[in-house]
Amino acid sequence: MLDLGNMSMSASVALTCCPSFLPAASGPELAKSINSPENLAGECNGKHLPMIPPEEEVKDIKIANGVTAFTRKQNPSDRVKKGFVLDDHVKDWVKRRVASGVSESTCFLPFLVGAKKMVDCLVCHKPVYPGEDLSCSVRGCQGAYHSLCAKESLGFSKSSKFKCPQHECFVCKQRTQWRCVKCPMAAHDKHSPWSKEILHLKDQPGRAVCWRHPTDWRLDTKHAVAQSEIEEVFCQLPLPYVEEEFKIDLAWKDSVVKEDPPSYVHIRRNIYLVKKKRDNANDGVGCTNCGPNCDRSCVCRVQCISCSKGCSCPESCGNRPFRKEKKIKIVKTEHCGWGVEAAESINKEDFIVEYIGEVISDAQCEQRLWDMKHKGMKDFYMCEIQKDFTIDATFKGNASRFLNHSCNPNCVLEKWQVEGETRVGVFAARQIEAGEPLTYDYRFVQFGPEVKCNCGSENCQGYLGTKRKEPNCLVVSWGAKRRRLFHRPIARKPQQD
Amino acid sequence: MGSSSKEETASDGDTASGGASPSNDGRLFSEGERVLAYHGPRVYGAKVQKVELRKKEWKYFVHYLGWNKNWDEWVSADRLLKHTEENLVKQKALDKKQGVEKGTKSGRSAQTKTRSSADTKADKDDTKTNAAKGKKRKHESGNEKDNVTAEKLMKIQIPASLKKQLTDDWEYIAQKDKVVKLPRSPNVDEILSKYLEFKTKKDGMVTDSVAEILKGIRSYFDKALPVMLLYKKERRQYQESIVDDTSPSTVYGAEHLLRLFVKLPDLFSYVNMEEETWSRMQQTLSDFLKFIQKNQSTFLLPSAYDSDKVSDGKGKGKDD
Secondary structure: OHHHHHHHHHHHHHHHOHHHHHHHOOHHHHHHHHHOHHHHHHHHHHHHOOOOOOHHHHHHHHHHHHHHHHHHHHHHHHHHHHHHHHHHHHHHHHHHHHHOOOOHHHOOOHHHHOOOOOOEOOOOOOEOOOOOEEEOOOOOOOOEEEHHHHHHOOOOOOOOOOOOHHHEOOOOOOEOOEEEOOOOOEEOOOOOOOHHHOEEOOOOOOEEEOOOOOOOHHHOOOOOOOEOOHHHHHHHOOOOOOOOOOOOOHHHHHHOOOOOOOOOEEOOOOEEOOOOOOOOOOOOOOOOOOOOOOOOOOHHHHOOEOOOOOOOOOOOOOOOOOOOOOOEEEEEOOOOOEEEEEOOOEOOOOEEEEEOOEEEOHHHHHHHHHHHHHHOOOOOOEEEEEOOEEEEOOOEEOHHHHOEEOOOOOEEEEEEEEOOEEEEEEEEOOOEOOOOEOEEOOOOOOOOOOOEOOOOOOOOOOEOOOOOOOOOOOOOOOOOOOOOOOOOOOOOOOOOO | OHHHHHHHHHHHHHHHHHOOOOOOOOOOOOOOOEEEEEEOOEEEEEEEEEEEEEOOEEEEEEEEOOOOHHHOEEEEHHHEEEOOHHHHHHHHHHHHHHHHHHHOOHHHHHHHHHHHHHHHHHHHHHHHHHHHHOHHHHHHHHHHHHHHHHHOOOOOOOOHHHHHHHHHHHHHHHHOOEEEOOOOOOEHHHHHHHHHHHHHHHHOOOOHHHHHHHHHHHHHHHHHHHHHOOOHHHHHHHHHHOOOOOOHHHOOEHHHHHHHHHHHHHHHOOOOEOHHHHHHHHHHHHHHHHHHHHOHHHHOOHHHEEEOHHHHHHHHHHHO
16 A cells, blocks of 8 residues: 555655755755756756665656656547547537537547446436436435426426435335335335335345336336337346456356367377287298389288388388377467468378377276266277277377368378388378368267367368268279278367367 | 315315316326325225426326225326236236235235235236227237347357467466556557448448447446456455545456457357347457457567456555
8 A cells, every 4th residue: 555655655756857856955055046046947856865775666657757748649649639639529529410400418428538436317217318317415425306297207396395105105205214226115124015015125224126027027017118218228128236356257267279289198109008919020931022112002002001011112112100299389270279281282192290198998998988077077089990909199199189180181191011010100091281271081980078160171070970971982992993091080189169 | 084185185176177287298107197006005006187386396196996996096107017928027016915814814805805806817917908999919019029139149159269369378377377567558449449440441430320330348347347357356456446436447458358259159148139229239249259369469469467466465464
């Protein structure tokens, strides 16, 4: 509290400039200042700063000076602007309003002049403008009425002093027990027709909400006629009878824009929580008749087996897709939460990124799903590959977990054997340009509420997991006679992050 | 006694009719109008037979429908209610309570039944009269409008950055024990003035609807702030800052004005508005929010919040 007082004092000191410094000076210094008026400002600045030893006061003065400078700069431009633009327009508006029949007292914009609090008439609940108000003659009464309302509804004539009806019981005309906050009614409990429906306000002794108003304050103007006047609309906006604390929507705290993607542990290889079944990589199986660079005709390529040590092909072999990833970028999308987009041009059938996570069994997968449901988590990052082999990227993974679903995707997930280990890769289904979002078909198995699809493609199915209406035509580009082992994903990441 | 009172009533009536004719201004109920009137603890259906200005106050001579003329009396406007559905519901509720009480007295049950049946007949006649007059259509159309309005919720889209501001606002006050330093600059009045200036430049003149809406926002903000726009920890600050009839719009700033826009969509659903007014209101309020978002760096400052020093002092007092 003291600081606030000091602040205002410093401000006033700064605003009045030099003369207020003089009383602080002693006699001789005062004489000196008077003797040399041309150097008055300079001398004051030089001399009196040391005379104020507390740093806080010095800071306050500096701040105040800043405010002063700002104010001086601001005032002329403000005056010029308002003089030419706003004031003239407001006067013109007032003229037009008066010409159209509205009384001049209502053509009044209180926020332009910083007017005091507008009070509402207790009879008609409209604001009482200056010049048309009528005050009660009882001392201390703050009731406000229109002269017209007092005359019409309360039977008041101008010859005598006005006494509002809230000072006596409307039945026995004696001193009243309570007064209504919403209308001119005042009464005793025993004289009230519906004494049980009177709502006494605990924080305002002697005040109540009488039987003529609904218990729910929101329904106070429920039966009014449909309004076309904006002023009437604001007069009919309901107000609580008692003080209520302000509360914001709790969902907003969650939906606030996050600058970073949700946190996860970044890993570079799958983490096995189940026993790892490792095939023998040195059993002699490998391509034998391909040329120096493996291509689509290679036996391993057709079977989605990466060339390994068992192959005799050189290091420049083209059938080792999991060694180098394409450049991708995690971005915030408009409708689908976080997503991934290509940072470079990607050719068809190129390897983009590996889908990495924790490898769990079916039992563990089900346990985790129920745990998520219990915690209320809504994002799923699981990819079922085969029996007892599900890659879960919920807690640990890489950027591939952010790829969004699309009914017209530009990527596919493929299961590969690399050095005897099963790995899942994201491959390009077509030519992808830089900046294009990467998507694949989730083939969502619904677990929990239905998730609406926002992929925006023409053949969108509407919801994730909806069965495809068109036939699932396979585009077999490697070995027409062999069927690829398509994975069956379960509970993928929905697109509303 | 009865006859003398009748004579007095008749003479009063003669005096009224003989004297100056009463003016139409100031009368809440007209002659022949059907009303509801308090009598003791109950409300009865009644009809206004005469209207007179007595002792500078309008008095109405009412006849209680279904009851003997002996009960006719002069009443003031305070004891009368308009014949509306809402008041009828109240009457029925009260009748049920009183009905239970009277049920215990078997001696008067026959009379009660007779009177209630007479009242029912009168109600039916009145309903037919209303149908003949064509009020039914108005009533139905009113219902339709109410239904349409009830389904509507004014969708004032709050931009994401302003939502973040509201979340931060909550964190500062509810969790970090800070409050907005007052008086705030720019205050609500200045923000509304800036918007009017911005709109005037854009449209070339002051639009009626914009001026009225800004006036309404200012008026409602002053009323709503103490009853529903404050967190609990801000109430003491309010009592210290707002003294006498100071307008909160000259003290508080955009932080609290933004909270009003959180409440407005829900509150507007309880106001019966015409379609045109509805869309105009929605458009202007959405535009105003965009204006605040555009000037967010000047209207909403993180440095506006400060720790509550009074509470610190209070804490020290407790320590002592």
